[in-house]
Amino acid sequence: MSKDAHSARMAAADLVAAVTGEGQLLSDALGQGALTALAPADRARAQRLATETLRQMPRADAVLKPFLRRSPPAPVLAVLRIATVEMLALGAAPHGVVGAAVDTLRAGGIRTDSFASLGNAVLRKVAATDPAVWATLPVPELPSWLRGRLMSAWGKPATRAMEAAHLAGAPLDLTPKDGDAEALATQLGGEALPGGSVRLTVPGQVSELGGYASGDWWVQDAAAAMPARLLAAQPGERVADLCAAPGGKTLQLAAAGAEVTALDISQGRMDRVAENLGRCGLAANLVVADALDWQPEALLDAVLLDAPCSATGTIRRHPDLPHAKGGYGLRELFALQAQMLDHALTLLRPGGRLVFCTCSLLPEEGEQQIAHLRDRHPDLLADVAATDLPWIAPEWRAGDGMLRLRPDFWADRGGIDGFFIACLRLPG
């Protein structure tokens, strides 16, 4: 095994252990410690390996369990899980994987080196497992804090279908800057999706794809692209994107010709909005502030509020999330969303539009949030016309002006992120 592959595998083990042992998100763990010293290609490799291992983890555990008398410490278990996924899910040659995993345990210092011979013995048994067994293992279940909530909200068949979608992972979706999905799909060999995104099913290096450097498109899940499409910003309209970073929706609003203020509380994340705007040759007024404190100079035509949320709709892409977050802090998020909604309404001119969205599967961050908002503001109108569009599937509709998107929808096309979208309007 090359030195680079070895460091990528060690880094992957650190990442998995950071998520399962310390409750960190992969994105946070990637920016820490030895991982920052890795070459970009090794970091990408480590991230892919860690992501796939977290996605398949219950299956790896089912294979490992009979061979382990008790659970070893998180860093050791991470190495065993990764090697199991490599051998049985990714089809890697067993002798190479076992040797590399044992080397990783030896090189891991006091946390793991005393487990090298145990690792060797266990992984040899895993290597002798018939690979056909893997596909017969049950679809991994979500951790109970989330599974219980989804079961109550959507029922058992839907929850299982979402779990299957999480296991399948996600394709790469792009939003074309000029709105011509057919042309971009032809250029890159992808599929133009209803609504205007382009889907690529063959994974590749994003920055190597045609039109990346010239900013002709940006990466954005097809569901994440819908809120800004429903807002339908018109050239010259004054629009605020209240939780803007990293800026996918800001780019859409700016590309539509609106006069956009992109606001986010995080300077670091706002730097990414600036980078993305620069690459795509688009402009917005950037403000780093707490959305709850911000006031525009004049009332706005429209506000897009993509509020901070549990992000449970994005587990296809971020399988670390249910393991890392453990369901803590949800009440605070629900309360913040309600405050943000109330504040957003104060920024609109009479007749102004509000699109609220969350990449969440929890009704508390969607349907219930809007029901409570309408109780507090009985004059608020559902913007039914905003969702009166031919590409919206009937199963997405969740009441007047509202869409509920789930990862198990569009299964034949490769799924879609979970999202809730509400289109609202002040009386004129």
Ligand SMILES: C[S@@+](CC[C@H](N)C(=O)[O-])C[C@H]1O[C@@H](n2cnc3c(N)ncnc32)[C@H](O)[C@@H]1O
């Ligand atoms: C769901 S993400 C936004 C994604 C973004 N709209 C996009 O499409 O790329 C939520 C954002 O809200 C920001 N945020 C959290 N609390 C905030 C607050 N009080 N005021 C403004 N932004 C906030 C976070 O920094 C994060 O970037």
